[in-house]
Amino acid sequence: MSGKKGIILTGAIVGILAVVLVKFGNPVNMGLCIVCFIRDTAGGLGLHRAGVVQYIRPEIIGMALGAFIIALKSGDFNARGGSSPFTRFMLGVFVVIGALMFLGCPLRMVLRLAGGDLNALLGLAGFASGIFLGVLFLNRGFTLKRTYSLQRAEGYLFPAVQLMLLLLLLVRPAFILFSTEGPGSAYAPVIISLAAGLIIGIAAQRTRLCMVGGIRDLIMFRDTHLLTGFAAILVVAFVGSLVTSTFNLGFEGQPVAHADGLWNFLGMALAGLGSVLLGGCPMRQIILGAEGNIDSVVTFMGMLVGAAISHNFGLAASGSGPSANGRVAVVIGLAVVLIIGFMNTDKAADVKMKGDVSIDA
Amino acid sequence: MTLKNVDARGRACPEPVLLTKRAIDQSPERVQVFVDNTTAMENVKRFAVNLGYKVEITKDGQDFVLKISR
Helix, strand or coil: CCCHHHHHHHHHHHHHHHHHHHHCCCCCCCCCCHHHHHHHHHHHCCCCCCCCCCCCCHHHHHHHHHHHHHHHHHCCCCCEECCCHHHHHHHHHHHHHHHHHHCCCHHHHHHHHHCCECHHHHHHHHHHHHHHHHHHHHHCCECCCCCEECCHHHHHHHHHHHHHHHHHHHHCCCCCCCCCCCHHHCCCCHHHHHHHHHHHHHHHHHHCCCHHHHHHHHHHHCCCHHHHHHHHHHHHHHHHHHHCCCCCCECCCCCCCCCCHHHHHHHHHHHHHHHHHHCCCHHHHHHHHHCCEHHHHHHHHHHHHHHHHHHHCCCCCECCECCHHHHHHHHHHHHHHHHHHHHCECCCCCCCCCCCEECCC | CEEEEEECCCCCCCHHHHHHHHHHHHCCCEEEEEECCHHHHHHHHHHHHHCCCEEEEEEECCEEEEEEEC
């Protein structure tokens, strides 16, 4: 299932499940949102104290476990790491700060658009601009250098941590926090969320679905392969929101969103730029982490910490708009990520190998 | 005629494709690419096939070797 049909089918599955999850209780236009769900999980663990966004989201757990199981089966599982881990951690932090300014990861941006939230158009414009900027760095020789092989056991820890999170969710010990109001209190039954996550994890691992890869590959290589997955999510979720009558066209009064266009744009520009430098969107980082890519696990930890910081420092936007702290953080984030881009750009990008040979024709 | 070798092992997306692209620009006849995961193998293959190249893939332990030629 590696061809075009596979990626379209995966996009369609993600679109349908996003609608189903909303139907069963997830917040509107937030059937799936990787960054929001990481933020909720950070809250559930008590890493931040924003009472309205605390819940260990089983969708994330399911995606990681589904991708892990299928990667083991297909032979794609391979523990590796060492490609600028702390730079990736910091990029993870800032991708989340940018996404929480917009109030959604690239995946939720598409779902918001599908639900008629026109603020997501500005998010998309920012996202594409960020990706374009990132491509300029890649073309100039930006690299976080290569990964190296690690012990297999290293790769088992991330899925094991996800199992532990599942256990905490099911046992509900007193130290795990659960929102009683707000988006964190809106969730589908655990079994449905977990199953949806598992299915998406499996499909996304097989087809390498990536929200940032679609626009990036279009700009860099005129390749529309990944973009068709992006488009399939949009179309299917759009039809789904019409069918379930959650479609609501406009800028004002959108669920878990604000109408400040400039900051929607800049937030997603930061998320897009950071994601291109990371080599994949937040969802893709989870899938790669489950396949044994420890750099992506480190990125995941960065996103978790970034989510906690966003709420502890009052950076995340809310329905009433961006906060002053959040604006400062997004500007700092753009500056830091640009500096990371410049400092990791190898002028001598032309990689020569010892084995290069000239053959007289 | 030059045979250009590209070592894209351990490189994150989209670097294997980018390195392949640079190599093809320099040596449009034949390029040989080394990658160490299926994703990179599929991406490089799709890129080369879209450009109208023939791609021959062999597995070498954990690595894939892609022989790209006209």
